[in-house]
Amino acid sequence: MNDYNLPYSLKYCTTLLARELNDKHIWYEGDVSDFGNEVGHSLGRVIENLTEEQIRDFISGLKHGISLTNGTH
Numbered sequence: 001m002n003d004y005n006l007p008y009s010l011k012y013c014t015t016l017l018a019r020e021l022n023d024k025h026i027w028y029e030g031d032v033s034d035f036g037n038e039v040g041h042s043l044g045r046v047i048e049n050l051t052e053e054q055i056r057d058f059i060s061g062l063k064h065g066i067s068l069t070n071g072t073h
Contacts, residue, residue, distance in 0.1 A: 016046040 020042035043058075044050065050058070067073035 013046055017042055020045055 021038065
């Protein structure tokens with residue numbers, strides 16, 4: 001367990017993140033990093049002032065979640 005807490009519940013954060021992404025009109029011709037940039041920018045607006053440790057933890061959780069869906073877990 002981490003020694004910090006997010007200021008909001010996970011459900012609230014995901015709702016805000018979805019809203020933030022829905023408000024953008026994005027046309028991609030690039031690669032998946034473009035999408036990652038948009039998600040990261042939106043996440044930074046939803047959960048402000050993330051520390052480097054929180055960013056590392058988020059990326060670790062993101063990688064784990066993806067590994068559960070692509071068979072690399």
